[in-house]
Amino acid sequence: MRDVAIIGVAQTKFGELWDTSFRELIAEAGLGAIKDSGISGDDIGAMYVGNMSSGLFVDQEHIASLISDHMGLNPVPCTRVEAACASGSLALRQGIITVASGYEDIVISAGVEKMTDVVDATPAIATASDQEWEAQQGATFPSLYAMIARRHMYEYGTTREQLAEVSVINHHNAQYNPYAQFPFEISTEKVLNSSKVADPLTLLDCSPVSDGAAAVVLCPAEDAHKYTDTPIYVKASAQSSDSIALHDRRDMTTLDATKVAAKKAYDMAGVTVKDIDVTEVHDCFSINGLLAVEDLGFTEKGNGGKVIEDGQTRIDGDFPINPSGGLKARGHPLGATGIAQACEISWQLRGDAGKRQVDGAEIGMTHNVGGTGGTATVHILSRDKN
Amino acid sequence: MAGIVGYGAYVPSYRIKVEEIAKVWGDDPESISNGLVVNEKSVPASDEDTATIAVTAARNALQRAEIDPQNLGAVYVGSESHPYAVKPTATIVAEAIGATPELTAADLEFACKAGTAGMQAVMGEVDSGMIDYGLAIGADTSQGAPGDALEYTASAGGAAYIIGKKNTIADIETTYSFTTDTPDFYRREGQPYPSHGGRFTGDPAYYKHVFGAAKGLFEKTDSKPEDYDYAIFHQPNGKFYIRAARKLGFTPEQYKYGLLTPNIGNTYSGAVPLALSNVLDKAEPGDKIFIISYGSGAGSDGFTLTVNDRLKEIQELAPKTQDYIDDKHYVDYAVYAKYKGKIRMA
Numbered sequence: 001m002r003d004v005a006i007i008g009v010a011q012t013k014f015g016e017l018w019d020t021s022f023r024e025l026i027a028e029a030g031l032g033a034i035k036d037s038g039i040s041g042d043d044i045g046a047m048y049v050g051n052m053s054s055g056l057f058v059d060q061e062h063i064a065s066l067i068s069d070h071m072g073l074n075p076v077p078c079t080r081v082e083a084a085c086a087s088g089s090l091a092l093r094q095g096i097i098t099v100a101s102g103y104e105d106i107v108i109s110a111g112v113e114k115m116t117d118v119v120d121a122t123p124a125i126a127t128a129s130d131q132e133w134e135a136q137q138g139a140t141f142p143s144l145y146a147m148i149a150r151r152h153m154y155e156y157g158t159t160r161e162q163l164a165e166v167s168v169i170n171h172h173n174a175q176y177n178p179y180a181q182f183p184f185e186i187s188t189e190k191v192l193n194s195s196k197v198a199d200p201l202t203l204l205d206c207s208p209v210s211d212g213a214a215a216v217v218l219c220p221a222e223d224a225h226k227y228t229d230t231p232i233y234v235k236a237s238a239q240s241s242d243s244i245a246l247h248d249r250r251d252m253t254t255l256d257a258t259k260v261a262a263k264k265a266y267d268m269a270g271v272t273v274k275d276i277d278v279t280e281v282h283d284c285f286s287i288n289g290l291l292a293v294e295d296l297g298f299t300e301k302g303n304g305g306k307v308i309e310d311g312q313t314r315i316d317g318d319f320p321i322n323p324s325g326g327l328k329a330r331g332h333p334l335g336a337t338g339i340a341q342a343c344e345i346s347w348q349l350r351g352d353a354g355k356r357q358v359d360g361a362e363i364g365m366t367h368n369v370g371g372t373g374g375t376a377t378v379h380i381l382s383r384d385k386n
Numbered sequence: 387m388a389g390i391v392g393y394g395a396y397v398p399s400y401r402i403k404v405e406e407i408a409k410v411w412g413d414d415p416e417s418i419s420n421g422l423v424v425n426e427k428s429v430p431a432s433d434e435d436t437a438t439i440a441v442t443a444a445r446n447a448l449q450r451a452e453i454d455p456q457n458l459g460a461v462y463v464g465s466e467s468h469p470y471a472v473k474p475t476a477t478i479v480a481e482a483i484g485a486t487p488e489l490t491a492a493d494l495e496f497a498c499k500a501g502t503a504g505m506q507a508v509m510g511e512v513d514s515g516m517i518d519y520g521l522a523i524g525a526d527t528s529q530g531a532p533g534d535a536l537e538y539t540a541s542a543g544g545a546a547y548i549i550g551k552k553n554t555i556a557d558i559e560t561t562y563s564f565t566t567d568t569p570d571f572y573r574r575e576g577q578p579y580p581s582h583g584g585r586f587t588g589d590p591a592y593y594k595h596v597f598g599a600a601k602g603l604f605e606k607t608d609s610k611p612e613d614y615d616y617a618i619f620h621q622p623n624g625k626f627y628i629r630a631a632r633k634l635g636f637t638p639e640q641y642k643y644g645l646l647t648p649n650i651g652n653t654y655s656g657a658v659p660l661a662l663s664n665v666l667d668k669a670e671p672g673d674k675i676f677i678i679s680y681g682s683g684a685g686s687d688g689f690t691l692t693v694n695d696r697l698k699e700i701q702e703l704a705p706k707t708q709d710y711i712d713d714k715h716y717v718d719y720a721v722y723a724k725y726k727g728k729i730r731m732a
Contacts, residue, residue: 018590119584195417209585 003221004099005231006381008037009343011214014331015181020211022058022114023070029213029336030071030110037217038227045104047078048094050087050111051335056124058114067110084128085284086370087111088214088338089377093237095218105223110215111340113333121209125334128371130245142206142285144246144372146198149287152253153200155302158290160200162305164191166286167204167328169314174325176355179340181210181331205286210331214339216346221385230350235269235363236380238262244374253302255288257376258295258367265365265378266297273297276380277361278348279319280341282369283326292367293321296378315358323348323356341366342379349383388512389554390547390691391453391519392700394446395663396439397543397650397710400429402722404538410719411533418538423624427541427651429717430527432725434542436465437475439656440525441482443546446704447521448483450555451548458485458548459517462507463493464500464655465544467527471575479523489517497571498620499681500524501545501655506561506687508549519550526654531579532728539623541651545659545707555697556666556675562606562688564598571682582682588626591684596620596630599678599686607690611635614690615673618644618661620680622652636676643668649711655681664707671695 010032012025020028026049034041049067054060068078081090088111095109115121126135129144152158168188174180186204194203224231240260243249250256266272273296281296283289290304298319299307307313313321324330324344327337345364347353366379403426408415419425430439440463448455463475476491494500494507501524508520525544530537549558570591573580583591596619604610611617617636621627624647631641644661646653653660658679665675675691723729 016585016589018586116585119582119586195421196414 001100002102003385004096004218004234005221005224006216006234006342006346007219007224007227007231008033008039008217009346010036011179011336011340011343012212013179014210014212014333016116017211018116022054022060022112023066025114025211025213026067026110026112027071029112029215030108033108033215033217039106039217041073043106044073044076044108045106046098047073047076047108047110048091049078049080050082050089050091050338051080051113052082052084052087053124053127053334056127058117083375084370085282085332085334086338086368086375086377087335088340089366089368089379090239090338092216092338092342092379093239093377096234096237099218099220105220107218108215109218109339110213111336111338112213113335114211115209115333116211133245140198142198142201145285145287146201147246148252148291148372149200152287152290155253156305158305160192161188162309163200163205163286163290164188165308166283166289167191169308170283170322170326170329173315173323173356174329177325177330180325180329181208182329201285207284207327207332210333212331212333212336212340214336214343216339216342232346232349233382233385234379235382236265236378238264238268239375239377240264241375242373244371246372249373253291255291255295255369255373255376257373258292258369258378261376261378262296265380269380271363271380275363276319276365277363278323278345278358279321279365279367280324280344281321281326281367283322283328284332284369286328288369289322289326296367315356320358323353323358338366338368338377341368342381345381349381387557387559388509388549388551389557391550391554392447392449392451392548393545393663393666394443394450394704395545395660395707395710396442396446397660398428398430398434398439399713399715400431400717400725401426401714402429402717402719406719407538421625422538423628424539424648424651426649427539428543428653429722429725430542435469435527436467436525436544437469437478439527439542439544440475440479440523440546443523443525443544444479444483444521447546447548449704450700452700453519453548455484458519458521459489460508460511460520461485461489461491462504463523463525464496464504465493465524465526466495466497466500466654467529468493496685497681497683498654498657499679499685499687501659502679502687505547505549506563509558509561512549512551519548522547522549524655524659526656528652528654529579529726536582539647539652541653543650543653543660544656545663547659553696554694555700556691556693558689558691560603560607560690562599562603563685564595564602565685566595568684570684587682591682592622592626592680593630595684595686596678596680597634599688600634603676603678603688603690613674614640614676616644616665616669616675617641618658618665618675618677620678621645621647621657621661624648646711660707666697667701667706667708669693669697671697
């Protein structure tokens with residue numbers, strides 16, 4: 001197995017992109033990443049695309065073919081992968097495995113979601129839960145995460161304000177992100193007073209419905225210098241599964257899939273959590289951002305609220321999290337998020353993150369979750385080959 | 387130039403509060419009220435419809451116009467709830483007010499701006515000399531699907547405008563329209579309730595056309611917000627109206643009288659016509675009024691008006707808009723459903 005590097009990244013603006021179609025989004029991101037890497041289209045060996053639900057959102061399946069066609073890449077093999085909101089990181093992982101194994105040299109991993117062509121995205125998003133035992137029993141995504149939040153508050157005394165702080169910090173960071181859906185600050189009061197969604201979560205605890213796409217170009221690490229002066233090396237790519245239904249989990253307030261994937265990733269990379277300089281986590285709801293801080297090992301279970309409240313996850317804190325603004329403020333086009341996280345970490349490690357730069361970031365991590373934790377992926381990226 | 391000779395309003399007297407509707411569907415009334423800026427809406431009684439509303443408004447307009455209805459050369463009724471798919475509301479009105487038989491008549495549909503489109507048609511016929519006076523009405527008894535967000539605002543009401551060249555109370559100096567094919571809100575033949583595009587009804591629909599028409603109207607008249615005493619916009623809810631008015635540079639002093647939705651809901655084709663009648667009820671000679679309607683599908687009609695002296699002579703000749711708004715009786719959801727035909731009868 002050989003090492004893999006990211007040599008090009010790109011993402012579209014995330015938001016309600018009324019004038020941009022599904023195929024235009026992925027073409028913009030894909031072609032942007034190709035341009036960023038300096039490769040030619042002819043160099044591409046394969047493409048992987050993460051997308052959760054093009055069928056329900058835009059009545060289109062077989063998007064693998066649509067994408068290779070619309071990007072002018074035919075006859076390059078293209079494969080769609082799906083694990084709900086973790087689809088993007090799955091595409092990244094499959095791309096990495098393909099290059100690492102030697103099967104292909106240059107591979108594109110991308111993610112895309114066009115969510116605003118439907119009036120209500122809730123039913124499509126609910127298909128990430130257990131249809132028979134959760135969705136059809138009346139659960140929606142906000143309600144499932146609300147239950148996690150309630151339990152966490154009950155067991156550990158986590159407060160409403162601590163949850164709100166996740167959104168406040170995300171928005172603060174997003175104001176420096178030109179791709180963000182909501183590049184503006186919000187206050188704790190605004191979060192607490194926004195419309196109730198599923199108690200205790202309010203509107204501003206929840207990531208938005210978004211359109212967007214992102215793409216990265218992968219190549220063997222030993223060839224990266226041919227294309228770029230700032231290759232980003234993949235030190236670990238780990239993925240784990242857990243029960244799809246929340247009620248079947250070992251512990252409602254822990255995403256075991258995150259813990260398993262994180263441990264595998266730290267071992268693969270030969271690092272511990274203390275070595276991670278910057279992280280992009282899956283804050284689909286504020287509570288999940290808090291859980292990530294615990295389950296990735298930044299602090300012990302139950303203490304997530306405290307460290308967030310103390311500012312440890314801010315860009316100038318001990319363990320900066322979501323400098324991009326996260327899912328909440330950067331936006332969350334479901335299949336694109338996992339790749340957008342990799343884009344952000346790449347920019348951070350390249351030193352290209354402008355005003356949201358984490359100083360001296362050398363090792364970064366991405367954390368992407370499917371559903372309420374049925375799938376979790378952790379990637380560790382580094383500026384250094386070794 | 388063509389101007390308004392007489393105007394008249396009508397709003398049904400029943401009301402249902404946001405809390406009452408929210409109770410049925412398990413919504414949080416405060417979220418709805420604050421989010422949409424609406425408190426209650428008008429409800430037509432079971433013997434009221436677009437035709438009855440249009441007739442009452444037309445009669446009020448005739449009172450103020452002080453003309454012989456036989457001198458009306460055209461009657462247009464704009465609505466998205468005409469009682470018949472085929473058989474015009476306009477002829478019911480024309481007959482009821484004594485304008486028949488020497489006139490032209492037709493019904494119009496363009497979602498919430500069918501009334502202002504009718505005004506433009508009549509303006510053209512008057513300016514060209516084809517007719518002396520014409521009557522344009524915007525009226526609706528709009529339907530909101532049970533449990534849908536629109537149920538909080540879809541209401542009933544209308545206003546009528548008699549337009550001519552002589553004895554005007556306000557001159558319509560300019561009109562400018564902005565129209566595209568944008569399917570933000572629609573209802574197929576035979577469907578009881580309309581469908582809408584959720585958030586698509588915002589920036590790509592309402593705001594695009596309202597701002598497009600406003601910009602065009604400012605350019606065509608070489609004017610700025612400060613030049614006007616009043617501004618009126620289409621108002622699916624209070625929030626859109628206030629945001630549009632503020633973004634265009636108007637102050638609360640300028641836009642407050644034009645905002646009726648919080649107390650009577652969105653009267654659809656009646657919305658801008660009623661907002662204008664409320665402003666005319668309070669205006670003074672010399673006042674300048676800036677108007678932008680909006681109809682889904684989509685388009686906006688803009689108008690600039692200057693009020694004449696004669697307005698003061700005729701304001702009191704018919705019930706004022708505020709009189710109808712203040713004459714209210716609350717119903718609960720059951721009576722509301724009965725009046726709106728939402729109960730499946732045998």
